[in-house]
Amino acid sequence: MADTKLTTALAAAKAEGRAALIGYLPAGFPTVDGGIAAINALIEGGCDVVEVGLPHSDPVLDGAVIQTADDIALRGGVKIKDVLRTVAEVAAAHPAVPVLVMTYWNPVDRYGVARFAADLAAAGGAGCILPDLPVEEAAEWRKAAGEHGLDTVFVVAPSSKDARLAEVTAAGSGFVYAAAVMGVTGTRSAVGNLAEDLVARTRATTALPVCVGLGVSNADQAAEVAAFADGVIVGSAFVKRLLDAADPEAGTAAVRALAADLATGVRRK
Amino acid sequence: MSELNLPGTQVPDSRGYFGAYGGRFIPEALVAAVEQVAEEYEKAKADPAFAAELDALLKDYTGRPSPLTDVHRFSAEAGGARVLLKREDLNHTGSHKINNVLGQALLTRRMGKTRIIAETGAGQHGVATATACALFGFDCTIYMGEVDTQRQALNVARMRMLGAEVIPVKSGSRTLKDAINEAFRDWVANVDSTHYLFGTVAGPHPFPMMVRDFHRVIGIEARQQVLDRTGRLPDAVVACVGGGSNAMGIFHEFIPDAGVRLIGCEAAGDGADTPKHAATLTKGDPGVLHGSRTYVLQDEDGQTIESHSISAGLDYPGVGPEHAWLKDTGRAEYRPVTDRAAMEALRLLSRTEGIIPAIESAHALAGALELGRELGPEATILVSLSGRGDKDMHTAAEYFGLYDDAEGTN
Structure with missing residues (x-):
């Protein structure tokens, strides 16, 4: 498999003997330009990879924090073209950092599968995470993504049986997203042992890096996950920083500070 | 209700497609649960005892x-x-909703699950679900848009009388669509114990087929x-x-x-x-x-x-x-x-x-x-x-x- 911006970034973290830090924020939140600044702050703080969320009217996999952010973004009028501009500006500012889009399937379907892949690649995007598109329904997307050099990251869950894990990881590229809590997105107080078991079972099926998302919100939790995973994915904790901030500048600063804190976590020995 | 097999028309296909429509667009966390529903439904269809029990309920409980x-x-x-x-x-x-609810309640018991969740708009599916949960002894949680809890207050009271928990959903348009979103969120978090008793011929395969068959x-x-x-x-x-x-x-x-x-x-x-x-x-x-x-x-x-x-x-x-x-x-x-x-x-x-x-x-x-x-x-x-x-x-x-x-x- 050819190296991509995404595989290169994850390999670089591995070469340093540590897990990668992957940060998520929705585009258009609190505004399109404010969102771009906040995502740049993820990278300035120390994220190795960023996921740009495409806000959706029906975010059935998201908890209250990301629902609120999506709602603010949509009421602010964010469109797919704004999401693509966000990707383009972040990718231009940080050419080595892979910028993924995380989106529910219907916006891509509606925009046009080939068109979305082409426009995302043209914007400098590295790939997509499509959490409600199971591998059985993904043939058209994978073809388009392949033609444009985009990675497709599939999600696995604690309820995925071993045979199923093998099917999912065989279809994906870049890394495998282990959604290691049964539930919607949101921060959790404890890491739990489902995650380590899921990572081990996933690794038995693939050579791809396995990155874990389970509601990490601080450096101690990041360190705990980093001890058994190839990457630590953080979303709601960043969104919450922006929601809680007195103004957008303070929010961006808080995002940068949290990213820096988490970056120390993934480097802890 | 003893003939669950299709007459003539061969839809949906094995992936749940009616022509270009249908399929299964769900998060990985729900794949195992939805497959379990599909497998258990196929077994139930082949089991004369399932059809007999459902027939008896439809006749003696529903009044068919x-x-x-x-x-x-x-x-x-x-x-x-x-x-x-x-x-x-x-x-x-x-209403008609009870036909599907009794079928899925029997299926829930076959799967060994003890809790049922459902969405409801007018409250008729919620009432039917709360009724079946009372009859079968399942825990029951109903999601209903806040707008609908107001305009269908009688049905909210009926569901609570039957022992169900009714959760008003305050997100989005606060109607049926958002009740379904919230029920999916519950299901992802509680899938081991819980069956999502979907109330219409929508949703991921096998629900459109199965709910149709029960109706x-x-x-x-x-x-x-x-x-x-x-x-x-x-x-x-x-x-x-x-x-x-x-x-x-x-x-x-x-x-x-x-x-x-x-x-x-x-x-x-x-x-x-x-x-x-x-x-x-x-x-x-x-x-x-x-x-x-x-x-x-x-x-x-x-x-x-x-x-x-x-x-x-x-x-x-x-x-x-x-x-x-x-x-x-x-x-x-x-x-x-x-x-x-x-x-x-x-x-x-x-x-x-x-x-x-x-x-x-x-x-x-x-x-x-x-x-x-x-x-x-x-x-x-x-x-x-x-x-x-x-x-x-x-x-x-x-x-x-x-x-x-x-x-x-x-």
């Missing part, structure tokens, strides 16, 4: 078969066409009743369509009868050409919502557009994928019916026949009035009277000014 009623005075207003009502309103709990009894009974009563098949079968479960239930047995028109009545709210409607098949475009590919009210970015209808049960921006397929193949027709036309039909049936229909079902009655005037006195029209109107008396009283010292809004 439901009657077929000739409505002569109403028919006079429908161009003289003979209108026959399939009386699902007379089922226990007051097929409506059409199987009605087709024979019409033949026995009139000596021939009806010219048309008319049903309201929100998600489309009562319509699929009554349509399905008639699909091979090429001479029988199948007509679904969608909620057009203020009018299908205004911004406030729920006419998904008339005005929507193909997309993915709640786990399947179907028609969706959506903008050019694939964001769902909020629907509007005076009827909480039809106030939904999606529709079951089999209806999408029936529309595209031309086997069924879908017509928009405004709030006003539905409410007029509700009042007309009440005053000409002494039957107060649900506002949902009144959309089908309005469709039958229009169709009867088109077809004339030689025609026979079978209408699915999917539910009774007790729950809607507050809405109707405000609409028509039925309370003392009150003026109606219309």
Whole structure:
């Protein structure tokens, strides 16, 4: 498999003997330009990879924090073209950092599968995470993504049986997203042992890096996950920083500070 | 209800597709649970004990078969066409919803799960689900949009009386769509113990097929009743369509009868050409919502557009994928019916026949009035009277000014 911006970034973290830090924020939140600044702050703080969320009217996999952010973004009028501009500006500012889009399937379907892949690649995007598109329904997307050099990251869950894990990881590229809590997105107080078991079972099926998302919100939790995973994915904790901030500048600063804190976590020995 | 196998038509396929529609667009966390439902349903279909138990419940608990009623005075207003009502309103709990609920409750017990969640719009599916949970001893949580808890307050009280927890959903449009979102969120978090008892012919495979199969009894009974009563098949079968479960239930047995028109009545709210409607098949475009590919009210970015209808049960921006397929193949027709036309039909049936229909079902009655005037006195029209109107008396009283010292809004 050819190296991509995404595989290169994850390999670089591995070469340093540590897990990668992957940060998520929705585009258009609190505004399109404010969102771009906040995502740049993820990278300035120390994220190795960023996921740009495409806000959706029906975010059935998201908890209250990301629902609120999506709602603010949509009421602010964010469109797919704004999401693509966000990707383009972040990718231009940080050419080595892979910028993924995380989106529910219907916006891509509606925009046009080939068109979305082409426009995302043209914007400098590295790939997509499509959490409600199971591998059985993904043939058209994978073809388009392949033609444009985009990675497709599939999600696995604690309820995925071993045979199923093998099917999912065989279809994906870049890394495998282990959604290691049964539930919607949101921060959790404890890491739990489902995650380590899921990572081990996933690794038995693939050579791809396995990155874990389970509601990490601080450096101690990041360190705990980093001890058994190839990457630590953080979303709601960043969104919450922006929601809680007195103004957008303070929010961006808080995002940068949290990213820096988490970056120390993934480097802890 | 002893014949769950399909008559003639080979849909959906093994991946749950009705032509281009259907499928299974779900998060990985739900794949194992949805596959379990599909596998258990296939086993249940092959198990005579399952069919026997369901048949007994439908007969002795629900009160099936439901009657077929000739409505002569109403028919006079429908161009003289003979209108026959399939009386699902007379089922226990007051609507067709109980047919599917009892089937899935038996399935839940077979899967060894102890908790059921469901969405509800008008509250009829919620009431039926709460009823079955009381009967079977399951824990029960019902998600209902906050707007709907207000306009269908009677049904909220019924569900709570039956021991269910009713959670008002405050996100999005605070109606049926958002109740489904919240039920999915619950299911992802509690899938080991919990079955999501989906209430319509939408959602990921196998729900559109399975819910249809549990409602097929409506059409199987009605087709024979019409033949026995009139000596021939009806010219048309008319049903309201929100998600489309009562319509699929009554349509399905008639699909091979090429001479029988199948007509679904969608909620057009203020009018299908205004911004406030729920006419998904008339005005929507193909997309993915709640786990399947179907028609969706959506903008050019694939964001769902909020629907509007005076009827909480039809106030939904999606529709079951089999209806999408029936529309595209031309086997069924879908017509928009405004709030006003539905409410007029509700009042007309009440005053000409002494039957107060649900506002949902009144959309089908309005469709039958229009169709009867088109077809004339030689025609026979079978209408699915999917539910009774007790729950809607507050809405109707405000609409028509039925309370003392009150003026109606219309």
